[in-house]
Amino acid sequence: MRTYWITWSVLLVFTVVMLWADSASLPRQVFVVFMIVAMLTKASIIGANFMHLRFERAGLILTVVVGLLVTGTVLYVLIAPDATRIHEMVTKYGPR
Amino acid sequence: MAHSDARTLDRWAGGVCPFDAGWRKVMMWWFIVTDGLLFAGFLASYGYARVLAFQWPPQSDVFSLKYIAAMTFVLITSSATMASAVQDAKQGRRGGALKYVLLTALGGLVFLGMQAYEWTHLIGEGARLTHNPWGDASFGSYFFLLTGFHGTHVLTGVIILVTTAARLARGITKEDGVEMAGLYWHFVDLVWVFIFTLFYLV
Secondary structure (H helix, E strand, C coil), rough: HHHHHHHHHHHHHHHHHHHHHHHHCCHHHHHHHHHHHHHHHHHHHHHHHHHHHHEEEEHHHHHHHHHHHHHHHHHHHHHHHHHHHHHHHHHHCCCC | HHHHHHHHHHHHCCCCCCCCCHHHHHHHHHHHHHHHHHHHHHHHHHHHHHHCCCCCHHHHHHCCCHHHHHHHHHHHHHHHHHHHHHHHCCCHHHHHHHHHHHHHHHHHHHHHHHHHHHHHHHCCCCCCCCCCCCHHHHHHHHHHHHHHHHHHHHHHHHHHHHHHHHHHCCCCCCHHHHHHHHHHHHHHHHHHHHHHHHHHHC
């Protein structure tokens, strides 16, 4: 039971630090990278401790984590950057 | 032949193969992965729209981030009470499990109430699915889509928790049932971590 409340405290600290980072004047890229790292860390903590994923077999952990990470990577790294290109084209040639 | 039949029956009975987990837990994880992919798609399309937008409103101008942080606090706390419920159920403390399941449901209701207030406030200020007074039209669309879809999951979770509590009180639901409800509830919390960061903060 104690583990869960320690996990709760850690998640709370992360949330407070994220809010602090939002109000601090960090450079945009540093801010975004920091937020994404903090977000993924929080998600991992919830998955591992609250959802007990760390007690499951490697097969189940890998199926869940790899499945989500691969799809996430395809969506964000391969597809989403296309929006930047479209944005540049609209800026350059104007909307039709 | 008889030996082969017995093995087949064992496999369909849930068994421990290949994840060393019962069929309920494995099915719940499959559901979580597929539902997680759905949210991943929503968030990716939001990211796409955000990059394409010429004027995305600064979130701190639209939302009270302290209020959203309070919503996050409620959801994280309800996850901790849910984990405690699962622990109590596993150790045969039905009364403790019931208390924590009900506290979790209460947390879910508080979160929903806070979200309803947030929606009412923003709608009052002119936010709609098709337009809003702050900037790019897709801002309102994605706000209602992401928070609405997540809120629906919270509502479903509250219904599951209340049902679980009622069945637990009557001794119908065992520790497995509490654990499945818990997995779903933690997933709802997990999704909020992504929405809170990507939509409200970044």
